[in-house]
Amino acid sequence: xxxxxxxxxxxxxxxxxxxxxxxxxxxxxxxxxxxxxxxxxxxxxxxxxxxxxxxxxxxxxxxxxxxxxxxxxxxxxxxxxxxxxxxxxxxxxxxxxxxxxxxxxxxxxxxxxxxxxxxxxxxxxxxxxxxxxxxxxxxxxxxxxxxxxxxxxxxxxxxxxxxxxxxxxxxxxxxxxxxxxxxxxxxxxxxxxxxxxxxxxxxxxxxxxxxxxxxxxxxxxxxxxxxxxxxxxxxxxxxxxxxxxxxxxxxxxxxx
Numbered sequence: 001x002x003x004x005x006x007x008x009x010x011x012x013x014x015x016x017x018x019x020x021x022x023x024x025x026x027x028x029x030x031x032x033x034x035x036x037x038x039x040x041x042x043x044x045x046x047x048x049x050x051x052x053x054x055x056x057x058x059x060x061x062x063x064x065x066x067x068x069x070x071x072x073x074x075x076x077x078x079x080x081x082x083x084x085x086x087x088x089x090x091x092x093x094x095x096x097x098x099x100x101x102x103x104x105x106x107x108x109x110x111x112x113x114x115x116x117x118x119x120x121x122x123x124x125x126x127x128x129x130x131x132x133x134x135x136x137x138x139x140x141x142x143x144x145x146x147x148x149x150x151x152x153x154x155x156x157x158x159x160x161x162x163x164x165x166x167x168x169x170x171x172x173x174x175x176x177x178x179x180x181x182x183x184x185x186x187x188x189x190x191x192x193x194x195x196x197x198x199x200x201x202x203x204x205x206x207x208x209x210x211x212x213x214x215x216x217x218x219x220x221x222x223x224x225x226x227x228x229x230x231x232x233x234x235x236x237x238x239x240x241x242x243x244x245x246x247x248x249x250x251x252x253x254x255x256x
Contacts, residue, residue: 001138004034007213007226009202013048030073039079046204049125055095066102111144160191189220218245
């Protein structure tokens with residue numbers, strides 16, 4: 001499966017402007033042969049928590065954009081957006097940080113970010129989510145996580161034996177960029193799986209983001225990396241490589 005990670009800037013709180021900017025990028029990724037296109041965390045708004053209308057209904061405009069792009073290009077398209085889960089307590093207007101993965105057949109898979117980033121106050125504006133979500137696409141077993149989840153190794157471990165590829169869209173700021181790069185590589189090495197981290201660039205909410213997106217193979221090798229500008233990373237994801245690495249280096253069965 002050919003995968004593309006779109007490292008992009010985000011126009012603060014302006015969904016329609018972001019849709020206009022991202023549609024050509026999704027098209028370019030699809031034209032490059034991608035079967036799955038990953039955007040960033042809060043790809044349509046940024047963390048514009050000062051906006052009282054930040055939360056949108058489940059299946060709202062951001063999800064509709066992903067579905068329309070997936071259908072138009074015949075690929076899977078994903079990223080996270082602020083969605084108020086269907087059936088949630090109307091007294092709690094906090095959205096979930098919802099990783100929406102839309103398929104070319106109109107199907108949608110959702111994962112609600114388990115860990116709001118309390119250090120940055122995300123928990124005041126976003127509700128905690130769960131459970132874990134996995135999906136199989138083109139024979140590749142995929143686990144969905146979002147940004148801060150990357151710090152919780154045990155949760156990646158829990159899914160390792162049934163995962164070939166971890167997807168991690170993010171808004172990871174520049175001051176902790178070393179952590180981002182090191183943790184992505186560590187998650188790939190310790191779980192003997194592909195890891196894709198797709199991080200934004202630009203500025204928003206008083207923070208600077210420098211990308212450092214990367215696609216990492218099951219041995220921890222960097223297949224593609226992004227620096228500080230907008231770019232699209234491509235790599236081929238092969239579950240046979242995961243199986244071969246795990247057969248040659250049988251570390252997972254020794255985990256306690």
